[in-house]
Amino acid sequence: MTSRERVNLALQHKEADRVPLDLGASTVTGMQVDTVYGLRQALGLDSPGTPVKVVEPYQMLGEIAPDLREALGVDVVGLGKPANIFGFKNEGWKAWTTFGGTPILVPEGFNTEPDPNGDILMYPEGDKSVPPSGRLPKGGFYFDSIPRQAPIDEANLNVKDNLEEFGPISDADLQYLQAEADRLYTQSDKAILANFGGTAFGDIALVPGPWMKHPKGIRDVEEWYVSTAMRRDYVYKIFERQCEIGIENLERIHQVVGNKVSAAFVTGTDFGSQHGSFISPKAYRDLYKPFHLQVNNWIHQHTAWKTFIHSCGSVRALLPDFVEAGFDILNPVQCSAAGMVPCELKQEFGARVTFWGGGVDTQRTLPFGTADEVRKEVRERLKTFGPGGGFVFNTIHNVQARVPIENVLAMYETVRECGRYPLR
Numbered sequence: 001m002t003s004r005e006r007v008n009l010a011l012q013h014k015e016a017d018r019v020p021l022d023l024g025a026s027t028v029t030g031m032q033v034d035t036v037y038g039l040r041q042a043l044g045l046d047s048p049g050t051p052v053k054v055v056e057p058y059q060m061l062g063e064i065a066p067d068l069r070e071a072l073g074v075d076v077v078g079l080g081k082p083a084n085i086f087g088f089k090n091e092g093w094k095a096w097t098t099f100g101g102t103p104i105l106v107p108e109g110f111n112t113e114p115d116p117n118g119d120i121l122m123y124p125e126g127d128k129s130v131p132p133s134g135r136l137p138k139g140g141f142y143f144d145s146i147p148r149q150a151p152i153d154e155a156n157l158n159v160k161d162n163l164e165e166f167g168p169i170s171d172a173d174l175q176y177l178q179a180e181a182d183r184l185y186t187q188s189d190k191a192i193l194a195n196f197g198g199t200a201f202g203d204i205a206l207v208p209g210p211w212m213k214h215p216k217g218i219r220d221v222e223e224w225y226v227s228t229a230m231r232r233d234y235v236y237k238i239f240e241r242q243c244e245i246g247i248e249n250l251e252r253i254h255q256v257v258g259n260k261v262s263a264a265f266v267t268g269t270d271f272g273s274q275h276g277s278f279i280s281p282k283a284y285r286d287l288y289k290p291f292h293l294q295v296n297n298w299i300h301q302h303t304a305w306k307t308f309i310h311s312c313g314s315v316r317a318l319l320p321d322f323v324e325a326g327f328d329i330l331n332p333v334q335c336s337a338a339g340m341v342p343c344e345l346k347q348e349f350g351a352r353v354t355f356w357g358g359g360v361d362t363q364r365t366l367p368f369g370t371a372d373e374v375r376k377e378v379r380e381r382l383k384t385f386g387p388g389g390g391f392v393f394n395t396i397h398n399v400q401a402r403v404p405i406e407n408v409l410a411m412y413e414t415v416r417e418c419g420r421y422p423l424r
Contacts, residue, residue, distance in 0.1 A: 003076070004075075004190060006020045006075055006191075007020045008262055010391060011329070011390075012389065013354070018419045020393065021073055022074065022193070022356065023069070023074045023076075024061070024064030024069075026310075026331075027398075028268060028398060029357070029398065030061040031062055032060055032062065032142075033062035034141065035399050035401055035408065036063070036064070039408055040052065042405045045068060045071065051103040052104055053093060053106075054107075056085070057110055058084070058210065061398060073412075076191045077188060077190040077192055078195065080194065080196070080197070081177070084107075084211075085206075085211055086109070086134060087109075087126075087210075088109025088126045092109075099139050100141070111126040113128065113132070117138065119138050120135070121136075121146075124211050124212055125211065130213045132146055133145065141400075141401040147219055147221060149223060152223070158217070162217035162238045163245075164209075164216060165209060166241070166245045167245060169196075169249040174253065191263070192261045193308065196265075198246040200269055201243070201269060201288055201291050202239070202269050202287075202288070203270075204221055204269070205268065218231075228279075232286075240291075247295060250295070259304040261303075261305050264299060264303075265308045265310070266292070266295055267311075270311050272337060275337070275338045276338055277316075278313075281317055284318055285321060292322075292327070297326060299326075306329055307327050307329065308327070308356065310332060312337075314334070314338040315330075317339070319349055319353075323349065323352050328353065329355075330354070331357045331394070333358030333385075351388075351390070354389075357392075359394055361377065361396060362400060366400075366407055366411065369407065370407075374410045374411050374414070378410075378414040378415060379414060382414075382418050382419055393415055393419065
């Protein structure tokens with residue numbers, strides 16, 4: 001069975017030969033570059049000192065190259081626009097070293113400056129003539145956005161300012177997506193998870209616009225969250241126009257990529273905290289659900305793609321609405337959060353939602369447990385989420401830095417050993 005067949009069966013809630021596996025097909029199912037380096041070394045894929053490419057600089061995610069995918073049995077590849085979250089393309093590679101001492105390669109637009117306190121500053125589109133938009137704390141592993149919020153003039157707030165990043169997809173991006181979809185579909189047997197962008201309403205990682213040189217509108221994280229309640233009509237108008245543009249772009253994208261795509265990443269807006277959802281179901285229904293419905297309905301009516309929602313934390317109270325909004329796939333399935341009990345999730349929603357994630361706890365078990373504890377939890381999650389299909393194995397969000405490599409190896413060894421149907 002090919003990887004594509006395996007994933008597509010899982011998405012149809014059918015059992016394949018084994019549970020499919022994702023690593024690196026999206027920016028929330030990947031692995032931090034220090035850990036990728038350690039894993040490649042442990043598998044004997046590289047000689048010591050061989051650098052690993054950073055393919056997503058905001059979270060410093062390492063490339064899951066074809067040889068690593070094959071070594072682990074990964075079934076999914078990602079498709080997206082050529083520019084990353086800081087606005088430059090992954091091309092023109094140059095040497096760099098992480099705070100952890102890992103040799104890496106970064107794109108030529110990865111232009112940084114040290115802050116006097118030892119932090120590292122990143123610039124939108126790599127342009128140092130404008131204020132920095134990202135900060136890598138001294139000794140840290142990931143960049144944080146630097147809000148560049150201008151003073152807010154309540155009397156002159158303009159919806160267009162928060163729509164600056166949303167517009168018709170360029171011909172260049174369409175050509176890139178068409179060529180890349182063709183390449184991935186014809187030169188591999190992997191399922192394609194696409195992130196075309198533009199349909200994540202209120203994704204807080206995107207609100208500050210780290211790729212924009214001079215972002216206007218409401219761009220501070222706290223101010224944005226306050227605005228969803230205090231300036232609700234303003235935010236709703238943003239979402240209305242964003243939705244129109246997003247669907248217009250999906251129409252053009254589908255014309256060039258067709259149904260080579262198995263699943264489309266619709267939104268990464270987080271609605272959950274560790275202890276519960278941080279908005280009520282009523283608030284979700286009022287502000288977000290109408291637009292999720294429009295996007296998902298268009299996709300289901302015009303394509304064969306399945307729709308993917310990423311929402312961290314405890315989203316148990318919102319899951320019925322996610323299902324009604326038309327989402328086919330839930331990620332990251334944070335089982336360590338309140339109410340996210342694996343067996344209950346599978347029993348109540350397993351016939352309607354594919355769980356893409358939930359394979360092992362990345363807060364405690366994977367980074368701080370023993371290899372045997374990792375194996376035990378992975379076996380339990382396979383047995384819980386796997387029966388009847390509707391499960392793509394992935395960790396709960398990205399594999400983090402400083403995770404013991406023996407634990408990472410134990411995870412993938414257990415998936416290989418215990419992930420075949422019938423599950424035992």
